[in-house]
Amino acid sequence: MAVSVKAWQTLTWSTLESWTGSRTIQRGEDYQKQGRVRKLVLCGDGSIIATVQGTESYITRVSLNTKKRSGVQLSSYCSCPVGYDCKHGVATVLKMIADCEAGKRPPSISDTDVRFEHLQDDNTTPAPKPSSGASKKQRTTDKQIREYLADESKENLIDRLMKCCSxxxxxxxxxxxxxxxxxxxxxxxxxxxxxxxxxxxxxxxxxxxxxxxxxxxxxxxxxxxxxxxxxxxxxxxxxxxxxxxxxxxxxxxxxxxxxxxxxxxxxxxxxxxxxxxxxxxxTDEQRLLVAFDLSLDDDYDLAASVAELFQSKWPKSAWSSAADELIVRLHSLPAKTDPHGFVSPNRQREQTGSMAIHALRACGRDEEAREISVAEALTCGSFMRAVKELMDDGFDAEAEELAFRGLRETDLQFRGIIHHLQELIGELASKRKEWKIPAAIAAEDFFESPSVDGFEKLLQASNKAKCKAVTETAARRFLETGKRPDLDRNQMRRTKATKAWPLPRAPLGQDADQPVSETRHDRGPHYDVLIGLSIKNSSPDETLRLYDTANANSSDSRFHSARIDRLSVAKSVEKSHPERAIEIYLREALSVAAQTNTKTYPLVGNHLKKVKTLLFQNNRQAEWENILADFKTKHGRKPRLMEVIDRIDRDRIASSMSKR
Structure with missing residues (x-):
């Protein structure tokens, strides 16, 4: 059943916002006000098509589904670079509503509308049906066109084709x-x-x-x-x-x-x-080498389809010949070292080595693949690849030895490589059921970069190591004080396991025996993580206690206070402490409004909607009018912000348009 015109007229700003988001609505509204939407027509299924002038002229089709259980749902397809649910679609919807409010029903699409054909060319988008008020004829099929052309003379066909060329x-x-x-x-x-x-x-x-x-x-x-x-x-x-x-x-x-x-x-x-x-x-060998050359340094995956050739079946002889050539190239490339003599990754050599190893594996020369992998690790610092190769082949002892060497020889600036080597060492230890090693690695990660996810990973790892309770107590104390439990407070060096801290030292790099900078780790309470944990544990009272404490001590822990997700705090206490949630949402709305940035004004509307909802749910409707009046007094000279605020009380688009 076709969607009625009335259904378009009853659309709300909330529906539009859930469809595209506030920023897209703002841009679409600008386009509609500027008169960029032209040739709006109504299709037989109730969808609408229009031409919208952007950087170029774009064809946009918007459909309205009123049968969804979750409510009305909009969707659109556009010939612009974005393609779907864009500002051109929003502008088309607003134009449709504005015309209807002005008493101008859009005309029905004709069977010869060229935009109809343009949208039909995209096979991912069903072509809109002509309106019942349009031509009653059936759509002409490709078969009918072919049969028609077959009856034409050669001269007529040439004339027709030349017209098409023009x-x-x-x-x-x-x-x-x-x-x-x-x-x-x-x-x-x-x-x-x-x-x-x-x-x-x-x-x-x-x-x-x-x-x-x-x-x-x-x-x-x-x-x-x-x-x-x-x-x-x-x-x-x-x-x-x-x-x-x-x-x-x-x-x-x-x-x-x-x-x-x-x-x-x-x-x-x-x-x-x-x-x-x-x-x-x-030749097959040359095809593989050409594909490799095109894929080299391809940061944007432009040659992804070319790289897929490596997954195809090629003769082993081709792989073997390609491997020999790649090995020659590999040895001709320099192995970079830093000013201190430590090896550092050479990207081109890394890629060439990986392809050579892949080719050797493909032709069954596994031992050579391992040898090159290890040699490249020692020459160029490709330790991660070599350790994985050894692990995959079952050489765990050799893999672990090489991983530890990698930690010692990799410069500290390559923190990502060091972290991955630690993870591989933890994986090898887990195979032997030495659970405290992966737990120690998780602890080091957590202390270096505290987070809710890191805390939970530490607890999971320490649970396997049968020391969860002690570890959790120490980790929480670290979050509250900023002081690491694994450090000797006199020398600021990592200690061995103690009763207060049951885990051994994690496998570390060149800084293993260096003192840990006190300014780096004693950074005060990590309120952002503590609050995140309390929210996850559904403890609203504790969440607010921590939130208030963080605000009261913001000068002492400015960095972590800035990272607190205040909106998550508000959402978590909406039911238990609605007055506090209202306070936080309102504070955020005022803060964003004060920035005088039109791009962030929709956020003000989002925050104020939540304030209104909570006030009405708690029979405090009168306060809402005072809040709106206060906002208009403070920010009345910001017309774009006033438009956003006006929509909150006039959610139906048609009614808000009548107030313009």
Missing amino acids: AEPSIRRTLADEVTIASGHFDKLLAEAYKEMRKLTAEEAWYDAWDGEGELPDYSGLQKRMTTLLAAGHADELVKLGKELMTRGTDQVNRGHDDGSVCGQLCECMETVAKAIRKSSL
């Missing part, structure tokens, strides 16, 4: 490329492809999602041209073009500030290159 440049371009190839002028088409590729990659790509403005290169023409070249059997030339496209495209993405559109387009072009590699005259 109306749609992309059709003319595709046919022109085919003519060029058919006439034997392949070099000309290839030169045009290179010229277009270099022109596109030289453009500056940028897109401002807030304003909806930007300049983005369009690779669709190049992609079609590459497909034409591939279909004509010129795979080898496409592979060469792909190498240059990868270099130039990566540089363009590095320079750009877009929404990922350029990456997506380049990925589609590289998919054609991946197909070209398979169809090229290269």
